Amino acid sequence: MSIPRTVLDIRDLTIRTRTSATPLVDAVSVRVSAGESVALVGESGSGKSLTSLASLRLLPDTLQVRGTIELDGESVLDMSPQRLREVRGTTAAVIFQEPMSSLNPVLTVQTQLYEALRGTPRAGKRAAALELLDQVGITDPTRRLRQYPHELSGGMSQRIMIAIALAGRPSLLIADEPTTALDVTIQAQVLELLQRLARELDMAVLLVTHDLGIVAENCDRVNVLYAGRIVETGPTDTVFGNPRHPYTRALFASIPDVDAAPRRLPSLPGTVPTLATMPDGCRFHPRCPLAEARCAVSTPPLVAHDGGGEGACWMIGAVA
Numbered sequence: 001m002s003i004p005r006t007v008l009d010i011r012d013l014t015i016r017t018r019t020s021a022t023p024l025v026d027a028v029s030v031r032v033s034a035g036e037s038v039a040l041v042g043e044s045g046s047g048k049s050l051t052s053l054a055s056l057r058l059l060p061d062t063l064q065v066r067g068t069i070e071l072d073g074e075s076v077l078d079m080s081p082q083r084l085r086e087v088r089g090t091t092a093a094v095i096f097q098e099p100m101s102s103l104n105p106v107l108t109v110q111t112q113l114y115e116a117l118r119g120t121p122r123a124g125k126r127a128a129a130l131e132l133l134d135q136v137g138i139t140d141p142t143r144r145l146r147q148y149p150h151e152l153s154g155g156m157s158q159r160i161m162i163a164i165a166l167a168g169r170p171s172l173l174i175a176d177e178p179t180t181a182l183d184v185t186i187q188a189q190v191l192e193l194l195q196r197l198a199r200e201l202d203m204a205v206l207l208v209t210h211d212l213g214i215v216a217e218n219c220d221r222v223n224v225l226y227a228g229r230i231v232e233t234g235p236t237d238t239v240f241g242n243p244r245h246p247y248t249r250a251l252f253a254s255i256p257d258v259d260a261a262p263r264r265l266p267s268l269p270g271t272v273p274t275l276a277t278m279p280d281g282c283r284f285h286p287r288c289p290l291a292e293a294r295c296a297v298s299t300p301p302l303v304a305h306d307g308g309g310e311g312a313c314w315m316i317g318a319v320a
């Protein structure tokens, strides 16, 4: 079997404000290969969006970004403004939570798709637009082309956003909470679509979500973030089959059965710390049911364990 091509390679990503020495994102490394779908998961404030937006240099200048980010082997942090503009929308595309606010309400689906297909010769645009709609599972595509966003359901709008993102034939698709605004059945369909597209188009998909429940079915690997650090990572089956980090276990305990209500962590007191409240040592220790004295003073490294994943907790035994 050939080794999959690495599309996004983030190494030791550290993000700080200009006024604080404490990093918001601390030495995070994430790799996504062609054809695979990888999740960044964690509660609100864990650094998921900062990490994913940094990979396309979409963060404000007030934040300082250090580390290495490579996209198809090219250093994102060294790209010229012109190269960055070329890359966004071609090599890499992002879809966000609210398709309705990303689509232009006064333009038809056709106009918006044609704009995304600006590199395609005029004679081929209609066929290309119809093919994109077909790829994202839209039925009756000729009718949809004539419609305006307000005539589409939420799930349909999100599929159109994905079609627009695919127009540039990206190697990387970043989906930031792409289904939070949708009902549970439609969420599942859109996430299944993303994973299918990753495989069929040999595309790398980075899925950003606070919801571990939706990761299980739709991602090949998962990175669990807590307060700007990766606390556990590995193949989804490994992390789900036997979560090692107390935080991942708490996340599992918080997965509700079916409702899409906002999720809290009933088994854990408190919230993710902010810059002002960031503890020393393991950043999770004030909420951890297993914390010992050393957890408050020294940071556990991310180490490979015998289950095939990696975890950052003093309770996880590293493989020699």
Ligand SMILES: Nc1ncnc2c1ncn2[C@@H]1O[C@H](COP(=O)(O)OP(=O)(O)OP(=O)(O)O)[C@@H](O)[C@H]1O
Pocket (backbone or CB within 6 Å): 017, 024, 042, 043, 044, 045, 046, 047, 048, 049, 050, 051, 060, 062, 063, 210, 273, 274, 275
């Ligand atoms: N521009 C900024 N300046 C200062 N702090 C910021 C900035 N953007 C984000 N942060 C802080 O960085 C931390 C991580 O934010 P981030 O948006 O990445 O979290 P998240 O996991 O994506 O959460 P959510 O699910 O709520 O979007 C939070 O504490 C947030 O307040």
